[in-house]
Amino acid sequence: MTSDTPAGSATRKGTGSAIPDAPAGSTASAASEPARGERPVSGLRSGGGEPSGEPGEATREGTGSAIPDAPAGIIAIDGPAGSGKSTVARTVADRLDLAYLDTGAMYRAVAFAALRRGIDPGDAEPVARLAARVEMSVEAGLVMVDGVDASIEIRGPEVTGAVSAVAANPAVRAELVARQRRWAVERGGGVVEGRDIGTVVFPAASVKVYLTASHEERSARRAREAGDLSYDSVASDIARRDRADSTRSADPLQAAADAVVVDTTGRSIEDVVAEVLQHVAEALGPRRGIGENAG
Numbered sequence: 211m212t213s214d215t216p217a218g219s220a221t222r223k224g225t226g227s228a229i230p231d232a233p234a235g236s237t238a239s240a241a242s243e244p245a246r247g248e249r250p251v252s253g254l255r256s257g258g259g260e261p262s263g264e265p266g267e268a269t270r271e272g273t274g275s276a277i278p279d280a281p282a283g284i285i286a287i288d289g290p291a292g293s294g295k296s297t298v299a300r301t302v303a304d305r306l307d308l309a310y311l312d313t314g315a316m317y318r319a320v321a322f323a324a325l326r327r328g329i330d331p332g333d334a335e336p337v338a339r340l341a342a343r344v345e346m347s348v349e350a351g352l353v354m355v356d357g358v359d360a361s362i363e364i365r366g367p368e369v370t371g372a373v374s375a376v377a378a379n380p381a382v383r384a385e386l387v388a389r390q391r392r393w394a395v396e397r398g399g400g401v402v403e404g405r406d407i408g409t410v411v412f413p414a415a416s417v418k419v420y421l422t423a424s425h426e427e428r429s430a431r432r433a434r435e436a437g438d439l440s441y442d443s444v445a446s447d448i449a450r451r452d453r454a455d456s457t458r459s460a461d462p463l464q465a466a467a468d469a470v471v472v473d474t475t476g477r478s479i480e481d482v483v484a485e486v487l488q489h490v491a492e493a494l495g496p497r498r499g500i501g502e503n504a505g
């Protein structure tokens with residue numbers, strides 16, 4: 211099973227290049243909001259905005275302040291690196307004709323933006339300020355950061371090495387969680403994958419799936435995807451990231467108490483997708499569109 215590589219960035223070969231510098235005069239504060247009334251297709255806008263007041267929207271305490279929680283239908287897919295969650299989540303979204311959001315790409319986008327500006331990813335305050343302002347869109351494997359196509363670079367070793375520090379920053383998490391919630395409200399739901407989707411971002415999600423697999427299999431999958439990295443270096447990187455993701459104090463990786471845990475070790479994508487679709491059908495009714503009355 212290949213996993214976690216968005217469509218359109220099928221290979222990581224050649225991604226080791228340095229993060230390009232931000233253009234002269236480009237600062238975090240140069241990022242601008244879309245014009246009033248103009249909604250970007252995949253806008254993951256910054257700013258604390260008010261709840262939109264859409265039907266079915268609840269307000270919930272969580273990371274950040276009281277901001278909109280899930281609209282009617284969210285399928286939350288969480289799990290560690292290499293568990294297959296990106297491939298499975300994207301396929302489930304395609305099959306159900308739902309919007310799909312890779313939240314890991316958002317943390318990677320902030321890490322990319324920091325590196326590009328020469329900001330130390332571990333320097334909490336400047337990174338938090340940057341996260342609040344950076345313009346990003348994540349759609350179908352295309353990741354735009356401040357108007358630059360960062361789809362390849364966000365998967366490269368520099369960003370991968372920096373992203374755990376960015377993801378451990380509570381202020382960054384609060385900002386990205388708020389953007390993720392707005393993304394879902396704007397679309398009336400969708401398939402959202404990450405580490406904390408069922409626990410923190412959408413604790414009232416309609417369906418929660420936690421994908422896992424053995425460390426060996428996850429490492430082998432990632433090593434196959436990377437192509438130019440040895441199994442041993444990928445395995446130790448995955449172990450480091452597992453440790454960082456699971457032990458950080460801000461929203462650590464864990465399965466929600468009400469998540470269905472699916473072990474993907476030795477299973478095909480199709481097999482896992484079928485199981486997830488089965489859980490969705492049980493929760494929402496067969497072939498039921500998200501946002502329709504699930505009864």
Ligand code: DC
Nearest residue numbers: 313314315317373374377404405406
């Ligand atoms: O899924 P990924 O490898 O692209 O995630 C990149 C990093 O972001 C990884 O360190 C975990 C973190 N992450 C997170 O903390 N919360 C999420 N919802 C998604 C990713």
